[in-house]
Amino acid sequence: MANEIKSKGAGKVGKIAANTLMIVIGNAIYAAGVVFFILPTGLITGGTTGIALIINHFTGMEISTFVGVFNVIMFALGYLVLGRKFAMSTLVSTLSYPVLLRLIQKAAGDFVITDDLLLSALFGGLCIGLALAIVIRIGASTGGMDIPPLILQKTLRIPVSASMYVFDFAILIGQMLFTPRQNCLYGILLVMVYTITLDKLLAIGASRVRVEIVSKEHEAMREAIMADLDRSVTMLHGQTGYIGKETEVLYCVIAPRELYKLERVVYSIDPDAFVVMSRATSVHGKGFSKAKEYITQN
Numbered sequence: 001m002a003n004e005i006k007s008k009g010a011g012k013v014g015k016i017a018a019n020t021l022m023i024v025i026g027n028a029i030y031a032a033g034v035v036f037f038i039l040p041t042g043l044i045t046g047g048t049t050g051i052a053l054i055i056n057h058f059t060g061m062e063i064s065t066f067v068g069v070f071n072v073i074m075f076a077l078g079y080l081v082l083g084r085k086f087a088m089s090t091l092v093s094t095l096s097y098p099v100l101l102r103l104i105q106k107a108a109g110d111f112v113i114t115d116d117l118l119l120s121a122l123f124g125g126l127c128i129g130l131a132l133a134i135v136i137r138i139g140a141s142t143g144g145m146d147i148p149p150l151i152l153q154k155t156l157r158i159p160v161s162a163s164m165y166v167f168d169f170a171i172l173i174g175q176m177l178f179t180p181r182q183n184c185l186y187g188i189l190l191v192m193v194y195t196i197t198l199d200k201l202l203a204i205g206a207s208r209v210r211v212e213i214v215s216k217e218h219e220a221m222r223e224a225i226m227a228d229l230d231r232s233v234t235m236l237h238g239q240t241g242y243i244g245k246e247t248e249v250l251y252c253v254i255a256p257r258e259l260y261k262l263e264r265v266v267y268s269i270d271p272d273a274f275v276v277m278s279r280a281t282s283v284h285g286k287g288f289s290k291a292k293e294y295i296t297q298n
Contacts, residue, residue, distance in 0.1 A: 019138045023092040024100075026134035027142070031101040033127025037120040039063070039105075040112045044175035044187030045128075046168035048074075048144030054174045064105065067144070068098030074147040081151045090143040093135065097142070117183065121190040128190075129197025136202065145171075208253050208280040213266060214238070215273040218248040224265050225250070229258055253283055 034049055044050065048070055052063040071094040079087035114120060135142050149163040168191065176184045215221055222233045236249040254262055259277070266273050 026131045027097040030131035033124045035104045037124030041120040050171035064102035078147045090141040094143040117186040121186040125190045125193025129194035132198045133201035208283045210278045210280045212276045213250040215270040217270040
């Protein structure tokens with residue numbers, strides 16, 4: 001018993017260490033994207049970095065200094081309004097991003113990868129999208145401007161997506177006041193690239209195929225799917241629309257790589273089976289986000 005508790009404790013510590021490392025890596029990629037692609041070309045961007053660019057233009061304050069101060073203020077607000085658990089998940093980002101940003105700036109010096117605005121918008125967007133996906137996928141937050149929308153959602157019931165778009169739009173407008181029009185357009189492209197990249201990366205591994213099958217051989221097909229694919233099947237009772245005949249509809253969810261195997265199983269039993277397949281962006285439950293449980297039938 002003592003060894004089991006000790007093993008669980010060691011596993012929990014290991015998971016925390018791994019998550020912390022991934023958050024630091026994500027913030028390092030974010031900082032690198034800002035240093036190598038956004039700052040040298042003067043592109044506009046959203047979030048805390050976008051506010052820092054505005055403050056830097058009007059006051060001359062170091063971008064990393066403002067980011068550090070702003071992140072600490074947002075962290076304090078998050079702790080007071082959203083609670084200790086949320087605050088702990090953002091602590092690493094709050095501390096690591098401004099430090100990494102400063103270190104990479106110092107290390108890079110005058111080094112410039114490219115002065116092409118299109119390449120900078122594309123690769124800067126890819127870096128930021130990848131960084132955000134790494135942090136978000138482990139259930140953490142990048143802090144900074146991620147926090148105000150969450151506070152507004154909790155206190156005023158304003159949707160996170162709506163307030164986030166408003167904040168980002170206002171930040172972009174603020175930078176447009178002193179940024180050349182061409183840089184503004186490429187900056188908007190940058191925001192689009194990292195938004196799309198984030199959405200695509202968050203969907204990796206979560207996408208599944210939803211299958212509905214109508215067949216007179218539904219019982220044999222149910223047993224074959226459970227035996228050959230090790231996937232559960234739900235039987236839905238239906239009725240055909242043309243002649244009103246009672247029928248069974250098999251419903252199951254599979255991984256994309258299992259699609260060919262499922263088709264082979266289905267059509268080997270009933271070549272005339274009616275099959276509908278559609279994409280499920282995310283599936284939660286046993287066999288997918290949770291471990292399978294097998295029930296022994298008596």
